[in-house]
Amino acid sequence: MHLTKEEEAMLAGEQGHATRIAMQILVALGKIYDAERLVKVSSVQVSGVSYKNLGDAGLEFLTELASDGKARVKTTLNPAGMSLTDWKSQGIDSGFAEKQLQVIDAYRKLGVEITCTCTPYLAGNEPSFGQHIAWGESSAVAYANSVIGARTNREGGPSALAASLTGRTPLYGLHVSENRVPTIAVDVEAQLSLPEDFSAMGYFVGREAKDGIPYFRGVRRAGLEDLKTLSAALASSGGVAMFHLEGLTPEYGMGAKNLEALTFTGKELAETNALLNDEGAPDFVSIGCPHCSLTELATLAKLLDGRRVRREFWVCCSREVKRQGDEAGYSKLIEASGAKFALDTCMVVAPVEELGYKVVSTNSAKACHYLRNAGLKVRFMPLEECVAEATRKD
Amino acid sequence: MKLKGRAIFEGKAEGQALVSSSPMSFYGGVNPDTGEIVERGSELAGQTVKGKVLVFPHGKGSTVGSYVLYRLAKNGVAPSAIVNAKCETIVAVGAIISEIPCVDMVDVRKIKPGVRVSVDGATLEF
Numbered sequence: 001m002h003l004t005k006e007e008e009a010m011l012a013g014e015q016g017h018a019t020r021i022a023m024q025i026l027v028a029l030g031k032i033y034d035a036e037r038l039v040k041v042s043s044v045q046v047s048g049v050s051y052k053n054l055g056d057a058g059l060e061f062l063t064e065l066a067s068d069g070k071a072r073v074k075t076t077l078n079p080a081g082m083s084l085t086d087w088k089s090q091g092i093d094s095g096f097a098e099k100q101l102q103v104i105d106a107y108r109k110l111g112v113e114i115t116c117t118c119t120p121y122l123a124g125n126e127p128s129f130g131q132h133i134a135w136g137e138s139s140a141v142a143y144a145n146s147v148i149g150a151r152t153n154r155e156g157g158p159s160a161l162a163a164s165l166t167g168r169t170p171l172y173g174l175h176v177s178e179n180r181v182p183t184i185a186v187d188v189e190a191q192l193s194l195p196e197d198f199s200a201m202g203y204f205v206g207r208e209a210k211d212g213i214p215y216f217r218g219v220r221r222a223g224l225e226d227l228k229t230l231s232a233a234l235a236s237s238g239g240v241a242m243f244h245l246e247g248l249t250p251e252y253g254m255g256a257k258n259l260e261a262l263t264f265t266g267k268e269l270a271e272t273n274a275l276l277n278d279e280g281a282p283d284f285v286s287i288g289c290p291h292c293s294l295t296e297l298a299t300l301a302k303l304l305d306g307r308r309v310r311r312e313f314w315v316c317c318s319r320e321v322k323r324q325g326d327e328a329g330y331s332k333l334i335e336a337s338g339a340k341f342a343l344d345t346c347m348v349v350a351p352v353e354e355l356g357y358k359v360v361s362t363n364s365a366k367a368c369h370y371l372r373n374a375g376l377k378v379r380f381m382p383l384e385e386c387v388a389e390a391t392r393k394d
Numbered sequence: 395m396k397l398k399g400r401a402i403f404e405g406k407a408e409g410q411a412l413v414s415s416s417p418m419s420f421y422g423g424v425n426p427d428t429g430e431i432v433e434r435g436s437e438l439a440g441q442t443v444k445g446k447v448l449v450f451p452h453g454k455g456s457t458v459g460s461y462v463l464y465r466l467a468k469n470g471v472a473p474s475a476i477v478n479a480k481c482e483t484i485v486a487v488g489a490i491i492s493e494i495p496c497v498d499m500v501d502v503r504k505i506k507p508g509v510r511v512s513v514d515g516a517t518l519e520f
Contacts, residue, residue: 021490021491024490025486025490025491028486028487029487031400031402032480032482032483032486047457048457053458053461054458056465057426057461057468057469058461058465060468061461061491154457155457155483156457156458156460156484156487157457157460158461159483159487373422
């Protein structure tokens with residue numbers, strides 16, 4: 001792989017220890033994926049934040065990098081394993097909290113903005129069409145490539161951080177136009193009327209498409225909430241990092257001729273909904289996987305206005321969207337019902353299984369996937385039904 | 395026998411070959427404190443990676459797996475080297491940050507379980 005003089009210097013350790021490790025990572029990845037060179041990135045989203053996943057070794061690694069490493073481009077952060085301010089009321093144990101805050105301190109020292117959200121594109125990290133970026137967080141990767149038309153591979157925590165510390169990433173995969181063409185077509189015949197229908201469709205298609213690029217035909221309209229949850233579901237049941245919606249997303253014009261085609265009808269929709277529903281009455285309800293948009297807060301405020309929540313109910317969103325909700329008056333209505341904002345975190349990365357809950361009701365197929373892996377039972381249902389579950393008298 | 399591959403992280407190491415014919419997931423698949431393979435359905439379930447030359451086609455699963463390799467190294471229970479048919483991001487990054495010698499682009503089917511393997515840069519001898 002060709003390196004510039006400055007990149008050679010970084011690799012030789014002339015710009016410090018952290019930059020050197022970062023460059024070693026990028027060069028190895030470039031070698032594996034046959035990149036001819038590195039490309040400059042304008043934005044980074046770092047995953048690998050929850051202490052639940054990092055453990056003491058991950059914390060030690062970040063602390064070591066923070067001794068002399070610094071972000072060179074705009075860098076935002078994925079959710080943590082708890083709210084950074086209200087962890088006590090979430091029932092998080094103080095040992096876990098102490099370690100989680102140390103992880104955050106290391107990232108702060110590295111110059112990473114402590115946004116703690118999986119929707120950086122709703123919280124000030126908004127790349128534009130055609131820009132090279134390096135994002136972790138699989139749902140945001142799929143959204144950035146497909147909806148925004150920015151270019152990123154599916155980065156892991158360390159490789160995204162390496163891009164931030166050097167301002168570069170190897171030029172391969174989805175950074176290259178010819179790799180952004182569809183690999184499988186999907187003929188959508190089901191009626192998609194709710195974001196949850198997009199979520200179920202993503203879950204179904206992700207399993208079939210694996211790490212390919214689906215091209216959806218027959219979807220007439222899709223709002224931000226539809227695209228956000230579709231991205232998340234495709235990336236959880238499969239390894240999808242990019243998709244096209246004919247007539248809607250910016251790069252669909254490449255077309256999908258001579259491709260194998262799947263069909264998604266009302267039958268597949270119903271079967272996927274059934275697949276995502278276990279037995280049992282929910283004792284925990286959570287909305288916001290990926291983190292809620294302002295529109296979702298508006299909907300929730302309307303549904304919860306004047307009602308009382310009778311089960312633990314988490315509304316997961318970024319601090320930025322919460323602030324907008326405060327200004328619009330939505331947050332007050334949501335909190336008056338007894339629902340709790342879960343900022344900086346979500347039901348997937350917080351240790352929900354250790355908080356004593358058994359059955360989670362949520363409107364996200366992605367959340368169902370990961371909560372099941374953590375040993376919980378799940379009930380997948382539309383937002384309105386989640387609110388009905390949360391407010392139901394036994 | 396001598397095999398030449400491609401060095402992902404260069405180093406010298408040796409150990410007994412622990413061979414998985416299927417891809418490995420480190421996150422959820424290997425206990426980071428003990429090195430025990432805990433992945434359900436794995437042919438190596440119950441064995442430890444500690445000190446072994448770990449041979450498998452490629453990594454899979456969550457990217458947090460890189461940190462699991464790092465935790466294994468810090469806990470003194472990491473494999474002494476990793477040999478892959480085709481290395482991918484999770485294992486490559488894990489090997490680099492943990493300083494575990496790692497070689498790929500070799501025909502891993504040639505390495506029989508239990509043989510003594512020595513690794514030096516891009517070369518394997520057993």
